[in-house]
Each structure stands twice: as structure tokens, then as C-alpha cells.
Amino acid sequence: MSGYVYIIENEFGRVKIGSSIYPDDRIRMIETQSGSVTTKRFISDQREYYKETEKALHEKFASSRAVGEWFDVPFSTAVEAFHQEPQQYQRTNSKGSRSGMVTGIRLKLDKLLFDKRMSANQL
Incomplete structure (x- = not known):
């Protein structure tokens, strides 16, 4: 998932x-919940390793x-840091290939747990 x-x-x-799959919606939610106004915004290109970049x-x-x-x-410092070396935020395994399998599995487990909680709350 990217x-x-x-x-x-x-x-x-x-x-x-x-980070978010839907950043515009997330930013609107932050503004609504915090009661503050966003004065500047930057949204990256869509990427597979967005969570690792955020971290x-x-x-x-x-x-x-x-x-x-x-x-x-x-x-501007935060945005520059994002642009400086975006490749360094992508994890690689010992063979040099990208490894996002753990993140993908974690996301699927989180969704399953969420769905299970939602089903339990509807009973």
C-alpha cells in the first residue's frame, strides 16, 4: 500500500x-480537531515507503x-529534509532489494483488528 x-x-x-493515504482529509481533520488553521502545507508524491520516511x-x-x-x-527546513535524500528512508534487505513485506503484513493485521472491533461494537 502506498x-x-x-x-x-x-x-x-x-x-x-x-503520513496518510488521504492527506487532504487528514489535514482537514487536524484543523477541525485542533481548532487551528494550517498556514503552509506540503504533500509528497505518492510512495510505497511513506511510513518509513515519516519515521x-x-x-x-x-x-x-x-x-x-x-x-x-x-x-522550509522540514520540507528540505524530506527532499534531501528521500532514498535513504527506504529499507533494504541484505540483498539490496526493498523490503516492505513487514509493513504490509502489519497494515493487514491492523485492518483485521479494526474490522473485528467494529463488528463487536455493532452487537
Whole structure:
């Protein structure tokens, strides 16, 4: 499954680095839930390893973490970090090929658990 990395800045200058299969919907949800306005936004190209890219960016800016996925870094710095070496965020196995099987299995298990919880709640 592929998705997108998004980087947004809110009206207070905080930057959120996240990932989603539907980034526009996710950004609207964040605005609605937080009550703040997004002043800048960046949405990546669609990519298979979007979760790994998000995690790598979180690790890069860990010392600037404000709360959760929100960081006290300039928006342009976060976007530049995304563009600098996007290939470094793709995992490879010992033979040099990309390995997304674990992520794919994890996503399928998460969906199965979600479906099971939804079915239990409808009883």
C-alpha cells in the first residue's frame, strides 16, 4: 500500500510531520480537531515507503519535538529534509532489494483488528 508524507505549519508556527493515504482529509481533520488553521502545507508524491520516511523525519527532528508529531522547526527546513535524500528512508534487505513485506503484513493485521472491533461494537 502506498501513501503520502505531509508537512504542515499551523498559525502558531508549529510544524507537523505526518503520513496518510488521504492527506487532504487528514489535514482537514487536524484543523477541525485542533481548532487551528494550517498556514503552509506540503504533500509528497505518492510512495510505497511513506511510513518509513515519516519515521526518519521524526527521528531527524527528535530534539525539536514539541508534542506528538508537532515540531519546533521551520517549515522550509522540514520540507528540505524530506527532499534531501528521500532514498535513504527506504529499507533494504541484505540483498539490496526493498523490503516492505513487514509493513504490509502489519497494515493487514491492523485492518483485521479494526474490522473485528467494529463488528463487536455493532452487537
